Amino acid sequence: MAELVIEDLVVTxxxxxxxxxxxxxxxxxxxxxxxxxLVGESGSGKSTVARTVAGLQRATSGRITLDGDDLLHTRGVDRRHRAQGVQMIFQDPYSSLNPRMTVGETIEEALTTHRDLNAKQRAASVRELLELVRLKPAVAGQYPSQISGGMRQRVAIARCLAVRPRLIVADEITSALDASVQGAVLNLIRDLQRELELSMIFITHNLAAVRYIADTTAVMSRGRVVEYGDAEEIVANPRHPYTQALVSAIPRIENAGTDHLLRLADEDGLR
Known part of the structure; x- marks a missing residue:
């Protein structure tokens, strides 16, 4: 089990x-x-929540637990245990990957740090992880600058999965990608979540993406959650005035375009 509970979190x-x-x-x-x-405009506090859960931002008060384990008071040797509990995938895959390390070396570094495997086992795990995110094993020998943005984000996802985290925090992971590959990455996340039974916080400003990928949605404004419920229901029938404004601000043609890209990704097998 991997249940995250955030209670009265304050970050000042x-x-x-x-x-x-x-x-x-x-x-x-x-x-x-x-x-x-987790949805909201820039400055709504959603990324601060994400960074606090991942241990990258100190909380002022409140409580965060993962399966009952306190995530706000881990020090020293407990930091590795925390990293194995929560992993974060960042918005820009290029800046989150070491440009001097090949894809294989990047994934193997995570395996070496968090799992007790010999060289042969690590090489096999690198291949398995690349295949899991729909990349060919040959990509292991390439550098981040030699592959596309969508492929780099898949590498970041593979590195995250190498740790075998109980919770994944995905912070705007499609916003830095071309529109043509956003649907493919969303499909990949959806399939991996179902296949591996992952628990995940998916942070975005794209309500169409949330409707497609999330089970439930929390809408944030000025540091507070103003609406929470079924993802499809919130987009279809928003109740809070702020959520209504977010939904009404989405151009219909953009919304239709996102759905169309997701369908194309399904049809083309980009999953």
Whole structure:
């Protein structure tokens, strides 16, 4: 099981008169084997929540647990255990990969750090992970600069899976990609989540993507969750005025275009 529970999370930036709460009392649950979409405009606090869950941002107050384990008070030797519990996939796959390491070396580094495998086992695991994210084994010998943005994001996903995390935090992982490959990456995430029963926080500003990939959705505004519920229902029948504004602001042609790309990715086998 891998259930994440966030209770009354507060993250404050600045001091005294200049202090403000980027995250202001957020409570959220990610049940085992589900994807929870976290949606909001830039500055809404969604990425701060993500970084806090992943241990990259210190919380001011509140509680975050994964299967009952406290994630806010891990120090020293516990950091590796935390990394095995939560892994984050970042928005820009090029900046998150070491340009001086081949794809194979990047994945093998994660295997060496978090799993006790010999050289032969690591090589086999690299091949399996590449195949899992729909990449050919030959990609292992290439550098990030030699492959496309969509392929780089798949490598980042493979590196994440190498750790065998209990929870994945995906922060705007399609926003830096060309529209033509966004659907393929979303399909891959959806298929991996079902196949591996992953628990995931999927952060995006794209409501069409959330409707397609998430089980439930939390809408954030000014550091607070203003609406939470079934992903399809929130997009189809938003209740909070802020959510209604987000939905009404999406051009219909853009929404239709996203759905069309997802269908094309399915038909072309880009999954």
């Amino acid at each position: 930036f600045g001091h005294r008169q200049r202090a403000f709460n980027a995250v202001d009392g957020v409570s959220l649950t990610v049940p085992h084997g589900t994807i929870v979409g």
